[in-house]
Structures are given as C-alpha cells and as structure tokens.
Amino acid sequence: MKKYLTLILVFTMFTSCGSQEIVSTSNVNTQDQSNSNLKPKLVVGIVVDQMRYDYLTRFESKFGEGGFKRMMREGFNCKNNHFNYVPTYTGPGHASVYTGTTPKYHGIISNNWYDKDLKTSVYCAQDDNVSSVGTEGNAGKMSPHRMLTISFADENRLFTQMRGKTIGIAIKDRGAILPAGHTANAAYWFHGMDEGMWITSTFYREDLPEWVKTFNASRSVDSYFKVWDTFMPIESYTESGNDLNDFERGFTGKSTATFPYDLASLKSENGGYDILKTTAYGNSMTLDFALAALKGEALGQDNDTDVLAVSFSSTDYVGHNFGVNSKEVEDTYIRLDRDLETLFNTLDDYVGKGEYTVFLTADHGAVNVPAYLESVNIPAGYLDYNDRKEQFTKFLLDTYGTLDIVENVSNNQVFLNKAKLKELGLDLHEVEQAFVDEQISYKNIAKVYTATTMNSTNFTTGIEALLQNGFNQKRSGDVIVVDDIAHIAYSRKGSTHGSGLNYDTHVPLLFFGAGIKHGETFEKTVIPDIAPTISALLGISFPNGATGQPLGFVID
Structure with missing residues (x-):
C-alpha cells in the first residue's frame, strides 16, 4: 500500500x-502570437547625415528630454554600431541602411563612380530617362535605377499588395531616393538656388500632389532667411572648440566663420536658397516638409504599415563646412534634437503613442579636421594627388611606354583599359600586381590591393574585409588604394569622410516605439542589420539582397 x-x-x-x-x-x-499581430502603423526611418556616434554622448547635456534622450530612455541603444564596408559616403550609406546589404551587392559603390560600360562617370541617382517634376531644370532627373537590390520599404509594399505607402524625404536627392526604393509612392528632395522648392521625378509621378504644391506655394522656406545664432548662450557650448579658429570655411561675404550669420544678407553670394542647406535650419525645413507629408499622405492611418524615410542632410553640409569640433556642428545637433522632439510629439498625436516605430542612424561619420589634429600633435595630414599623378605617370611611361593602359583613376581606384592591355599583349593580373608594388611606395598610401585579390580571397576582419564588402565586381576598379589614417584629399578648412576607420564607421543606432524593447548593448552591430530587423518586426520578407541579421534583442 x-x-x-x-x-x-x-x-x-x-x-x-x-x-x-x-x-x-x-x-x-x-x-508571441499576440505580439506578432501588433504591427506598427508607421515605420519612420531617420538617417542623420554625417552623425558620429560620439555626438550622442558629447552633446547629451544640451539635449532636451523629448528627442535623442527620449529614444535612448524609451527605446534601444546599440552603442557599438558600425559600417562594415568602405567607402563611407552618403549614397552607399543610405542604400545599405535600407537594403540590408553592402555595395558588393546593392551596387551603389560611391556617390559617383566610373562606369566601365559607358566609359564615363555616373551619379548614383542620375537617370536621364526620367524628367523633373516641380522644376524646369534637370535637378529632378533622378531615380533609384542604379540600386541593384530592394529596400525593406519595397518588401513592405509587396507584402501589403502596394497598400502600404512609402515616402522618402531629404534635402539631398540620393538621401530621399535610395531609402524609398524602387516601388515608393514618391521621393522628394529640395531644389535650392533661386527656386527653393521640393521636387520629384516622373519615375514616381507625373505631377506634384496638391499638398506639395500647397507647401511650396506657402514659401515657408523663406522664413529661414534670418539670423542663425546659437540656440543657447555660446559660452555654454563647452563641448566644441573656439568659435574663431583656423579650421573652418564659413560663408562668402563674411570675414570670419563665427556666429551670428545673417542669412538674408549672405544668400546672394552663397547660392541663394542653397545657403540654407549649410545651416541648422536646413533640418528644420526638412522637418516642416516631413510633417506636411505625414498628413498630406495620411501616413499611419490604417492597418497597412506605411514607411516614412527621412534624411537630415544639413548636418553633413555643416560638418563639411565647419568641421567636427565646431560650434556650428554643436548648435546644429542641439537644434536637430528639438526638431526630433517636435516630430515625435506630432507622431504621438497623429498616429498615436505605441502605434509607430522609429529607428535613427547615420550614413557615415567624419574625421576631425586634420589641420586641427596636427595642431594638437595627433598624426594627420593632407594628400597630394598631383604628386601621386606625376609619380604614377612616370611609372607608366617608363614601364609600358604609354598612359593608355589606364582608363580612369577615381574613388581611390584604378580602372585598366582591358582592350589596350590585350593589344599590347600584357597580362591583366601581372599589371595589377605591378601597380600594387609601385603605389605602395608612395607617400601616405597605407595599403594597395588588386581586384583579383578581392575576388579570390575571403577576408573576415580588418580593412580588407571592409574593402571586400564595398567591392562590386562589375562596377569597382582593378586596383584599390587605402590612404593613411586621418589623411584626406580636402581643403585645410572643414572636414570629410569615406574611410573604414572608426571616426567614419562608428555611428548611432537607436530604435524606439512599437515592438521595441528598452535597453542598450555594446555588442557589435552593423548597418546591414537594420533592414532585416525592421523586416522581422513587420513579419515581412527580408530585402532580396540582405546580408545583415535581425537584431532579436531589440524586438519586444
């Protein structure tokens, strides 16, 4: 018992x-089943052009509670987020964020590159087969046709049987077009000069919608021809260098690159409406138009997820003009933070709290002005391309007796004339290697690789892996050059980007809103992870060329 x-x-x-x-x-x-059915009504993708990761931490004490801090407080902060390819330029950056892959596959290998078939330089968004809409000039002759893969916005359109809308917005055409993808309802960009209009192309539609016509007719952009002074007292801007220094370009017509800037009086000598791009107000103009698009297109107002892709381009223009350590950059980010707060408050009211998802990242970072780095004894400098050209020309003539075996030199790449090599009986691989052996001896060149190496060796770490991820076999050159750290081909005033070094690759990645956990990580993430993460959140297919992985720890 x-x-x-x-x-x-x-x-x-x-x-x-x-x-x-x-x-x-x-x-x-x-x-899990319940969560999988709760899709956001709207995904807002934000790319801040030329935003280094350390701007989040450096300027944090100046941010309000409703912009960057809200994203970090309520959402998820990936603190070790990097580009996993070079070159780190605007076109490739925007394409990679939204396609979930690198130039190796999506084909946007630079902003401009030498086309081996057309035998000329092409622009990443250029399309002579379409017409401008909203302007009589050629500024609207643009489309995403050179991007070989699709974006997560395209996948969302396919998933929803084209009911979910996609709208791309940026001052730069490529910043609006590449994220929006091939099936977008529209992409809009700002045409400055003497017009100051938001335009598009016939790739998307034959005429501007009424809400865009109304916005342009309001001439709200004219309100930004005012004095650009610091948002806070300038003496409180202790996170940046002296306002008066030797490392900033400024504007024609003003003797010093110092606050304040009377934009109304400076516009005639600085491209008319184009001057607004190079101020903090360019981001505010973009926000104004994005909010008009939100309501004009009724985004996030039904159960089919919409996508609003917004790129804030003026941070890049300001960075190029004034440099990483300038008061102007600090003020631009302080003002952008307030613009983000306005955007999020509007989304709360119009779409509803908990009904939308936002991610924020950048298309690249930037190097500190090398002249400034030199002044504080940090190794840096400037590249002399004329000296390189003279040395290389002499090498070609001495070795081959002709310059014709080189078809083009651009984007740190050498393109060989294959027909001429064949005519002269020269072996392609031997010529490639001879170029490597020659150029590695040149001043300020750190590494040189051949296309043969990129095609035959699988690199997993270091600059070699980044080069390989940026190398497209049909579009890239035959020899690739890597410059010394913090050495740029640029003026001694202002800054630029493009390398595979941390100052160019380390950028923010913030998620918040519907379906996003609260937290942070130092685990390494890479730019191509963004599109698969959003795709997983939406329950849709990954973009067709995606190589990134969904960040499961971000999704609630």
Whole structure:
C-alpha cells in the first residue's frame, strides 16, 4: 500500500510539473502570437547625415528630454554600431541602411563612380530617362535605377499588395531616393538656388500632389532667411572648440566663420536658397516638409504599415563646412534634437503613442579636421594627388611606354583599359600586381590591393574585409588604394569622410516605439542589420539582397 501511494504521489508531482510547463509554454506562445499581430502603423526611418556616434554622448547635456534622450530612455541603444564596408559616403550609406546589404551587392559603390560600360562617370541617382517634376531644370532627373537590390520599404509594399505607402524625404536627392526604393509612392528632395522648392521625378509621378504644391506655394522656406545664432548662450557650448579658429570655411561675404550669420544678407553670394542647406535650419525645413507629408499622405492611418524615410542632410553640409569640433556642428545637433522632439510629439498625436516605430542612424561619420589634429600633435595630414599623378605617370611611361593602359583613376581606384592591355599583349593580373608594388611606395598610401585579390580571397576582419564588402565586381576598379589614417584629399578648412576607420564607421543606432524593447548593448552591430530587423518586426520578407541579421534583442 505504501509503495502504491508513493507511485501515486510521484505521478501526481510529474503531471503537475508537466501541466505547469505546458501552461507556461502556452502563455509564451500566446504572447508571441499576440505580439506578432501588433504591427506598427508607421515605420519612420531617420538617417542623420554625417552623425558620429560620439555626438550622442558629447552633446547629451544640451539635449532636451523629448528627442535623442527620449529614444535612448524609451527605446534601444546599440552603442557599438558600425559600417562594415568602405567607402563611407552618403549614397552607399543610405542604400545599405535600407537594403540590408553592402555595395558588393546593392551596387551603389560611391556617390559617383566610373562606369566601365559607358566609359564615363555616373551619379548614383542620375537617370536621364526620367524628367523633373516641380522644376524646369534637370535637378529632378533622378531615380533609384542604379540600386541593384530592394529596400525593406519595397518588401513592405509587396507584402501589403502596394497598400502600404512609402515616402522618402531629404534635402539631398540620393538621401530621399535610395531609402524609398524602387516601388515608393514618391521621393522628394529640395531644389535650392533661386527656386527653393521640393521636387520629384516622373519615375514616381507625373505631377506634384496638391499638398506639395500647397507647401511650396506657402514659401515657408523663406522664413529661414534670418539670423542663425546659437540656440543657447555660446559660452555654454563647452563641448566644441573656439568659435574663431583656423579650421573652418564659413560663408562668402563674411570675414570670419563665427556666429551670428545673417542669412538674408549672405544668400546672394552663397547660392541663394542653397545657403540654407549649410545651416541648422536646413533640418528644420526638412522637418516642416516631413510633417506636411505625414498628413498630406495620411501616413499611419490604417492597418497597412506605411514607411516614412527621412534624411537630415544639413548636418553633413555643416560638418563639411565647419568641421567636427565646431560650434556650428554643436548648435546644429542641439537644434536637430528639438526638431526630433517636435516630430515625435506630432507622431504621438497623429498616429498615436505605441502605434509607430522609429529607428535613427547615420550614413557615415567624419574625421576631425586634420589641420586641427596636427595642431594638437595627433598624426594627420593632407594628400597630394598631383604628386601621386606625376609619380604614377612616370611609372607608366617608363614601364609600358604609354598612359593608355589606364582608363580612369577615381574613388581611390584604378580602372585598366582591358582592350589596350590585350593589344599590347600584357597580362591583366601581372599589371595589377605591378601597380600594387609601385603605389605602395608612395607617400601616405597605407595599403594597395588588386581586384583579383578581392575576388579570390575571403577576408573576415580588418580593412580588407571592409574593402571586400564595398567591392562590386562589375562596377569597382582593378586596383584599390587605402590612404593613411586621418589623411584626406580636402581643403585645410572643414572636414570629410569615406574611410573604414572608426571616426567614419562608428555611428548611432537607436530604435524606439512599437515592438521595441528598452535597453542598450555594446555588442557589435552593423548597418546591414537594420533592414532585416525592421523586416522581422513587420513579419515581412527580408530585402532580396540582405546580408545583415535581425537584431532579436531589440524586438519586444
């Protein structure tokens, strides 16, 4: 009897534990199923052009509570986020964020590159087969046709049978077009000069919608021809260098690159409306238009997820003009933070809290002005391309007796004339290697690689892996050059980007809103992870060329 009772007890305990486990698993599955059905009504993708990661931490004390800090407080902060390819330029950056892959596959290998078939330089968004809409000039002859893969916005359009809308917006055409993808309802960009209009192309539509016509007719952009002074007292801007220094270009017509800037009086000598691009107000103009698009297109107002891709381009123009350490850059980010707060508050009211998802990242970072780095004894400098050209020309003539075996030199790449090599009986691989052996001896060249190496060796770490991820076999050159750290081909005033070094690759990645956990990580993430993460959140297919991985720890 005792033995029998013991068996009953054991059986009861076993079935009790088993039933608890089943209930627990059932609850998890139910919760997962519930979450999977709660898709955001709107995904807002924000790319801040030329935003280094350390701007988040450096300027944090000057930010309000509703912009960057809200994203970090309520959302998820990936603190070790990097580009995993070079070159780090605007076109490749925007394409990589939204396609989930690198130039190796999406084909946007630079902003401009030498086309080996057309035998000329092409622009990443240029399309002579379409017409401008909203201007009589050629500024609208643009489309994403050179991007070989699709974006997560394209996948969302396919998933929703084209009911989910996609709108791309940026001052720069490439910043609006490449994120929006091939199936977008529209992409809009700012045409400055003497017009100051938001335009598009016939790739998307034959005429501007009424809300865009109304916005342009309002001439709200004219309100930004005012004095650009610091948002806070300038003496409080202790996170940047002296306002008066030798490392900033400024504007024509003003003797010093110092606050304040009277934009109304400076516009005639600085491209008319184009001067606004190079101020903090360019981001505010972009916000104004994005909010008009939100309501004009009724985004996030039904159960089919819409995508609003917004790129804030003026941070890049300001960085190029004034440099990483300038008061102007600090003020631009302080003002952008307030613009983000306005955007999020509007989304709360119009779409609804918990009904939208936002991610924020950058298309590249930037190097500190090398002249400034030199002044504080940090190795840096400037590249002399004329000297390189003279040395290389002499090498070609001495070795081959002709310059014609080189078809083009651009983007730190050498393109060989294959027909001429064949005519002269020269072996392609031997010529490639001869170029490597020659150029590695030149001043301020750190590394040189051949296309053969990129095609035959699988690199997983270091600059070699980044080069390989940026190398497109059909579009890239035959020899690739890597410059010394913090050495740029640029003026001694202002700054630029493009390398595979941390100052160019380390950029923010913030998620917040519907379906996003609260947290942070130092685990390394890479730019191509963004599109698969959003795709996973939406329950749609990954973009067709995606090589990144969904960040499961971000999704709730």
